[in-house]
Amino acid sequence: xxxxxxxxxxxxxxxxxxxxxxxxxxxxxxxxxxxxxxxxxxxxxxxxxxxxxxxxxxxxxxxxxxxxxxxxxxxxxxxxxxxxxxxxxxxxxxxxxxxxxxxxxxxxxxxxxxxxxxxxxxxxxxxxxxxxxxxxxxxxxxxxxxxxxxxxxxxxxxxxxxxxxxxxxxxxxxxxxxxxxxxxxxxxxxxxxxxxxxxxxxxxxxxxxxxxxxxxxxxxxxxxxxxxxxxx
Numbered sequence: 001x002x003x004x005x006x007x008x009x010x011x012x013x014x015x016x017x018x019x020x021x022x023x024x025x026x027x028x029x030x031x032x033x034x035x036x037x038x039x040x041x042x043x044x045x046x047x048x049x050x051x052x053x054x055x056x057x058x059x060x061x062x063x064x065x066x067x068x069x070x071x072x073x074x075x076x077x078x079x080x081x082x083x084x085x086x087x088x089x090x091x092x093x094x095x096x097x098x099x100x101x102x103x104x105x106x107x108x109x110x111x112x113x114x115x116x117x118x119x120x121x122x123x124x125x126x127x128x129x130x131x132x133x134x135x136x137x138x139x140x141x142x143x144x145x146x147x148x149x150x151x152x153x154x155x156x157x158x159x160x161x162x163x164x165x166x167x168x169x170x171x172x173x174x175x176x177x178x179x180x181x182x183x184x185x186x187x188x189x190x191x192x193x194x195x196x197x198x199x200x201x202x203x204x205x206x207x208x209x210x211x212x213x214x215x216x217x218x219x220x221x222x223x224x225x226x227x228x229x230x231x232x
Contacts, residue, residue, distance in 0.1 A: 073204035078134055079148035080198035081125045081207060083156045084191065084214070085136065086143035088118040088125075090159060091187055094168065098180055103173040106228055107180060110221065114184070117217055121210065128206060158190015178232055181225045188218040188225075 091114055098111035129136045137146050149155025160168070160183055171179050195211035195218075202208055 073132065073207060074202060075148075076198055076201035077204040077207040078129075078132075080194060080202065080211060081128055082135070082137060082146040083148060083194060084210075085122055085125050086141070086146060087156060087159060087187075087191055087194070088122050089137075089139070090143070090165075091118055091184070092122075093165070094160075094180065094184060094187070097169055098176070101169075101172050101176040102180060104177045104228075104232065107177045110224065110228070111180070114221065121213065125210060128210070156190070157193050158187045160187065174232065178229065181229050181232075185222055185225050185229075188222045191218050192222070 095111040095115045098107060102108050102111065126136045137143070143156065143159060147156040164183065168176070168179055168183055192215050195214040198211040199208055199215075202211070
């Protein structure tokens with residue numbers, strides 16, 4: 001299978017994943033400015049990095065900068081990966097708040113699930129950028145520095161404002177549970193829209209696969225959070 005076919009397969013998988021997700025559904029810090037569990041990444045690491053494999057294939061390790069031959073990517077791929085790292089980092093911060101402030105066990109379980117999925121995704125996305133000598137967003141940087149909307153590509157959607165994060169950090173118990181779910185639904189919807197844009201406009205197979213993972217996982221979580229909101 002040539003690279004174009006791999007790309008088309010990945011995009012098709014994204015559409016299937018979205019359909020299945022919609023039909024199937026299924027010591028922490030309090031500061032809203034805290035960095036993600038995994039760190040947001042660094043382009044300065046002088047170590048081997050993980051190169052995510054294609055569906056059904058294991059990940060491999062490569063030296064920084066050793067992009068596989070024939071690996072094609074474009075600005076849409078870069079925009080998606082660079083924006084999704086701080087986007088995920090904010091979600092992890094929200095989940096750390098839930099560990100201390102949520103009351104409902106189902107909300108706590110959901111937050112743990114989101115942390116378990118998005119932490120490793122940050123690592124994979126950072127590795128993708130590292131291998132191509134592209135800047136990796138770092139903990140503490142302003143996320144808007146990586147918003148590509150001003151450069152003719154999609155903007156970072158679904159991010160909570162500083163005020164919204166402060167309101168979430170101040171809430172407790174049932175009030176926190178509802179605010180967390182409402183906030184995370186919007187956050188996930190932004191991520192899904194960004195991933196769909198990347199699948200449509202990007203060129204890189206691995207970036208398309210990461211986008212498909214975001215669409216599948218977060219679409220299912222959106223449905224779950226909507227169900228929880230109705231039950232609280």
